[in-house]
Amino acid sequence: MGEKVTIATVARHAQVSRQTVSNVLNAPHIVREDTRRRVHEAITALGYRANQAARQMRTGRSRLIAVRIEPTRDGINGSVLDRFLHGLTETADASGYRVLLYTARGDEQEIATYDDLLGAYDLDAFVLTGTKHGDPRTAWLAERQVPFVTFGRPWDTPEAHPWVDVDGAAGTAQATRHLLAAGHRRIAFVGWPAGSGVGDDRRAGWRTTMAEVGLHDAAPDRETEDGIAEGQREARALLALDAPPTAVLCVSDSLALGAWQAARDAAADLAVIGFDDTPVAAAVGLSSVSQPLGEAAARCVELLTGLLDGQRRDPRLLLNPSLVLRHSA
Amino acid sequence: MGEKVTIATVARHAQVSRQTVSNVLNAPHIVREDTRRRVHEAITALGYRANQAARQMRTGRSRLIAVRIEPTRDGINGSVLDRFLHGLTETADASGYRVLLYTARGDEQEIATYDDLLGAYDLDAFVLTGTKHGDPRTAWLAERQVPFVTFGRPWDTPEAHPWVDVDGAAGTAQATRHLLAAGHRRIAFVGWPAGSGVGDDRRAGWRTTMAEVGLHDAAPDRETEDGIAEGQREARALLALDAPPTAVLCVSDSLALGAWQAARDAAADLAVIGFDDTPVAAAVGLSSVSQPLGEAAARCVELLTGLLDGQRRDPRLLLNPSLVLRHSA
């Protein structure tokens, strides 16, 4: 339709210079009230939108945030990222940022992608999900002073970089207390093999809570890979014990679902609580610990915009999950 | 570390002019073999990456594709978009494009977002998911000649714009044939209220297949909103019939899961097949019709790059889903 509307068009229309229009947008306080209003009127009248490419070329900032999207590994856990991503996009929008996606197989390729994105698109910041011990990605980014936030704690050095995370231990502690309050005494835990930050954290919440009430002995602790079949297997093993537990707390919904199915098949009276409150849990009526993903995403964006604006807020945030009760416990 | 690497840096390093470097990148055939090689060596040696902002300003193309991410409505169906998005990002990457996310509440706001994205970021193209009758979004984009592809047919006018879709009718037909081959004669369908393109399409596959074998009379057809509780209700109603069906085909996994649970609770021998092959279906062992989401995404990107390069391929693609068999049928 109409010709391209640039800052010059607006300037002509408002009878001022280009720079004044630019100032209205970027430093309104140095422009006189009525001039500012006149420029704003011209902007809306013409439907002007600042060209990001041109702005970016001059300032080196793109107002773009990169987020990795992973292949849905499990299928069950995929929805977690999905919800997080949605929250991220929405909050970023509100702050004038946009979310750019990328994929990568393996850390090395991911780092190459950083390089690419930074070089070609001048990305402002990165959001990483799923951190692990000795993560090479955060090291690379930190070394180059690229602003980034992780959703997930750096498990080695808590102060290494800004992060947002959900307090897994608090979640399992809450679940454990709920089971205790319901009269359970033998409460087992089915978790991942020790060594993963997330898994160990969640296990710790259960363990300390059980220890607090002196029930540590009546608390079988199992380690297994993630999966429904694995959950079934562990539940069967637990039920075959001399003094089987009356409740099981699982580190994931996959394991919890398996355990729940195994208990039902064996007609055993076993309370089960999972973790992540995935759609699967909701669908089959499984109680689960729910992460505040929307809030986590919002905090990530807040931290990033803070970083980019040079503000210094406390760059580490631990959020509390909540327990969602359904039929299974 | 090193200073910013621009096209001039590369030119100096390779002992040629800026334009020659540009030609190597954009029109390699007009540059002499050995010159080209020398330039390429300089590029890799310096780690040069073309600045997209500068390129975009001159050419007006951003190599960016926008995709909407929706709030996970159901929770169960969210994973479909998730997998599609992953495929999209991966294929786009391979073609040198990047995926930009956006959210919007309602069509009006979404159209405003188009305007914004086009004005500010010079987006090259859009991918829309979930089309409906009389979609105002596609009309808006078409009117402005913005390149776009929809994942989902335009249900009013098949030739309106390029699209990729999965043949829902073929999927339900395949599922119906499977049930027939397994000896079922009374096969019910639980679908959404007539009027939604997707739902009607899926219903049609079942109906025509049943009609082909003259079993149309023995085929109860139910209409209901989506949801697990709704699926349970419909299954109970079906089982209470004088001549209850021995199998149920559902338009979604949510409904199928509900039906499957109701049948189990009633200890009824009822085969159930769902649609979308969501993680929930996989988790509980529900047979389902699976959409080739990765391929659909790849085709979307192919179509778009074709459009952008001015190629004229057939811009309409109907893909075949496949039946995934588990315990439930």
Place this chain on the structure above:
DNA sequence: CATCAGCATTGGATCGTTCAAGGCGGCGAG
């Protein structure tokens, strides 16, 4: 030997924005 075609290469202009520097009127201080 002069001319010209064919091709690779060069310099300058350009996209839309922001930064740096400067102009200009008015006001208070010396």
Place this chain on the structure above:
DNA sequence: CTCGCCGCCTTGAACGATCCAATGCTGATG
């Protein structure tokens, strides 16, 4: 009265790439 300063605005230059027109070079031809 003059000077300096402040607030507000304008002008020229720059970011890094591509496009366009012009130039240099080589070799073949009249």
